[in-house]
Amino acid sequence: MNLERLNKVNKNYRLLLLLISLVTLLTACGNKYEGDFSFEIEDFTYTNQDGEEFSKSDLEGEFWVASMIFTNCNTVCPPMTSNMVRLQGMLADANIDAQLVSFSVDPEVDTPELLKQYAAERGASFDNWNLLTGYTYEEIKEFVKKSFKAPLEKLEDDQYMHTTRFYIVTPEGNAIKAYDGSKAANMEKIVEDIQAMN
Secondary structure, eight states, rough: OOOOHHHHHHHHHHHHHHHHHHHHHHHHHHHHOOOOOOOOOOEEEOOOOSSSSEEEEGGSSSEEEEEEEEESSSSHOOOOOOOOHHHHHHHHHTHHHHHEEESSOOOOOOHHHHHHHHHHTTOOOOSSSEEOOOHHHHHHHHHHHHHHOOOOOOOOOOOOOEOOEEEOOOTTSEEEEETTTTTTTTTHHHHHHHHHHH
């Protein structure tokens, strides 16, 4: 093989290696978790049940499950909160490291202390569960709409119409799956789906 031809082969080989590296890099940059949708969760810094600041950045690199509740709720929130307690136990039993985040949709009433009492009365522990408040109703309404594509409306009798969904959020901060959080049977499905993605 003459020198000119050898140089041409080497050049083509280097180009091929560069192309493979580029494809690998671009693939790694994409969302590596598949779901039913992909909603980017907006940045937030709110107040948790211990009166401490809690941000989206505190969840980076971890799976988390999000829900919307309020303590004066007389319909769906008590079973949703009990199901989140059930989910917390199931995740621990399966040795899955995931965070739970509940956003109050009634921040004027739901103080950190009240949220902590509400969840504790239903059996919650707070190792991996943050219940958030410390914003206005208008702010949470906008956040829920943009981040979870879900409606939130204040009703006349101090009640709120809000989603009952529990959302799996990826370590990159994208909501990709949703489940009816008022149904206990769905907690097992959430555990299975997080396990499959880990």
